[in-house]
Amino acid sequence: MPNVPGMTVTTRSVTYPADGLVMVSHLALPDGDGRRPAVLVGPEGPGLNAFQRRRADALAELGYVALAFDIHGGRWLADPEEMLARCLPLLGDPERMRDIGHAALDAVRAEERTDPDRIAAIGYGTGGAIGLELARAGVPLRAVATVNGLITGRPGEAAGIGCPVWAGVGSDDPIQPPEQREAFTAEMAQAGVDWRLVVYGGAQHAFHHPPTRPDGSIAEDGTYGQTVLPGVAYHARHAQRAWDDVVALLGECLPLDVAPTAA
Template identity: 40%
Template sequence: MSYEAELQTVLDREPEPPGGVVGSDVEYDADGVVCRGYLAVPAGATGAVPGVLVVHDWLGVTDATRIRCDMLARLGYAAFAADVYGADVRPDGQTAPQVAGGFYGDQALWRSRLSAALGRLAEDPAADPSRLAAIGYCFGGSSALELARDGADLRAVVSFHGALPTGPEGEAARIRAKVLVLTGAADPHVPTESVIAFEDELRTAPEVDWQVVSYSGAMHAFTVPTANTPEYGAQYDERADRRSWTAMKDFFAEVL
C-alpha cells in the first residue's frame, strides 16, 4: 500500500526484499469486541518466522503503525498491529487522551485486549509462536511493558517513548521477556525521575535482562514524522528515530 511522503520516507529506510511484503487488515475478537489489526508478512516466506506485535500510540491503528509493521516484514518478521481500542474506535487528537486514559485506568481491560492481540499473532501460520516479541509507541510502548509485566510468553519487548509506570511490589519478577526501553532525554512526559523509578524497580528482579537508552535532545513522539508540537513536548527527531530503530534491530537479532 502507499503512504504519505513523510511516512514513505521512513518505510523506505528498510529496502524492500525481492518478493516484497504482503499487508492486510485482520479482524479478530477480544472478549466479544471486534478489533481490526494489520498484519504484514514477508511474501513467499517458507515456514513460520519470528512474530512481532506492534502496539499503536493513542490515535489507534494508523498508517504510522502500519509502516512499522511493513518495515518489520521487510526485515523478515511477521508483524501484527494490535488494535487495543476496538474496530469502531479511532479517536482524533482531541479525544485520544480520554480514550487512552480509559485503559490506563482499567489495567485488567488493557491487559486483556493486549493478550487477545498477542494470541491472534501467535496463532497465525506466518508466525513462530516460540519466537515472539512486542514493541510499541507512546501508549503502545507502555502497552508492550504491560504485557511483559503480565508475564506474557515473549522473548523481547521494546518501548519507544512510552510512559514508564511502576507496578506493585514483586510484579517485576513476573517479567519473562528481555526488555529494551528507548526514551527521549528531553521528554517532559517521561521525566528523569520516572526513568529512575522504573530502573530501580527492575533492579529488584535481578533475573530480568533490561536496558534503558536515552536520546539527547529527543522529546516525546520522537519516532513520529508528523509530530511537531514542541510546545507540548512532542517533536519528531530523525536522528533518535534512526538510532532507536537500529537498537531494536540489533536487540532482535540477538534474542529472536
C-alpha cells in the same frame, strides 16, 4: 535464513474483539511458506496509523511475521483530549491493557506462518506499556521494546518478566520525566530484569513519530496537520536511531538466522 530487505510483503487486516471493541489490526507476512518469528507492534495513544503499519511492513521485509495491533476499534484519535480521555484510564488499568495485548497475541499466534515459541513485542507509548504488561503477566516473550512507554507496574509483578527489556525515551520529554524513568528502572532492577534504557539527547515525547494529518496519515511535508500535546516533537535522527536499536534487540533476542520450520 532471513529475507532480503525489499522482498515482497503480503499484508491484510485482521479483526477480533477486545476491550468491548472490534479491533482492526494490520498483519504483514514475509515471503515464503515456513514459520517465522513474530513481532507485535503496539501504537501510541492516538492509535494505529500508517506509521505502525509501515513498521510492521519493514519487519516483514526482514523476515518476521508482524502484527501492528489496534487499541481503539479502528479509530485514530486526532483530538488530544479524546485520546487522553481514553488512554489515561487504560494506562491505569493493567488488566485492560493485558486483555488488549492478549487478544493481539492470540491473533498473531493464529497466523499459520507464526512460530508460537518465538514472539517479541515492541511498542510506542500506550502500545509499549501494553507489551510490558504482557511480560509482567508472565507471557513468554523473547523481548520487549518500549519507546516513550515507561509505565511502572503493580508492586512485584515485574518478577514475571522473563525476557530482555529495552526502553527508549527523550531527555526533554515532559510526559516521561526523569522521576518516571527512575521509577521504571528501579522496578526493572529490583526484579532482576535484563533491562536497558537509552535516553536520546534533546528529544521530546513521541520523537519517533513523524508529523501526521488529522486522519492519521503521514504528513510528507513534515508539518503537523493536527493539534499535538505540549512537549511532543519529531526528531528525525533519533527516530532512526531508536528504530535501529529496536531492530538490533530483535536480532539479538529473536534471530532470523534460524532455518524456518514448516507451517
